[in-house]
Amino acid sequence: MSIVRFDALKAVPWKNGLGITREIVVEPPGATMDDFLWRVSIADVDTASPFSVFAGIDRTIVLLEGDGFTMTLDGEHQHALTTACEPFAFAGEARVDVRLAGGATRDFNLMVRRGHASGRIDVVRGPVTMDGSNIALLHVARGEATIDGEACAQGDTAIAPRSVTLRDNATALLIRIA
Structure with a gap:
């Protein structure tokens, strides 16, 4: 068992450069955005920026702090991520646009490579x-x-x-x- 303290996490730009994320763990260790099996991170969302696209990845997001946001997936389906600690799963290849419900938010993210693992x-x-x-x-x-x-x-x-x-x-x- 090991503990990763939030204060020790390094903030890095999103894959699309429009926000920041703090990677908690990635499997296998040292994997990149293109070859991870699974990845867990915490992201800060402070603008109405689209999410990065991750083809072949199953994603689950959980609001941790803030008022949340409404996600529009592929221009059609909407999901209000406005209640803390309620997981929402979606396909990583979906085009996700975001409309903030208030100010900045923080969310928890699980990403798993479809066909190789599930989470x-x-x-x-x-x-x-x-x-x-x-x-x-x-x-x-x-x-x-x-x-x-x-x-x-x-x-x-x-x-x-x-x-x-x-x-x-x-x-x-x-x-x-x-």
Whole structure:
């Protein structure tokens, strides 16, 4: 188990250069945007910029902070990502335009290469203690947690946790990869 602290994440430009992202982990280690198997990151959205296109990638996005935004996929389907901690899955090759609901937002992203792996995000709210043996990553979205005996704050991510205790009013994103 290892913990990635939010404060240690480096902000880098999006693939399309119109925003910033903080990569938490990529598999295999050192993979690029063109050859990762799966990738987890946190992005800041502060303008109505289109998302980067990732052909062959299944994406799941979760609003962490802010008022959110409305996504228009391929000019047709709209989805309001305005409720925190409610995952929304979509195809990475979709053309996604964004209309902010208010100010800047922060979201959590899981990207998985279709046909090579699958992934999902489950949301768990505290107080709860659980076995983490079938969890690839656990992201503390709200509040505090103790993971394998180590204190974790909002924004921290545990890779391959074994035991997890979420405190009162804490919310975690459980990422499962197959």
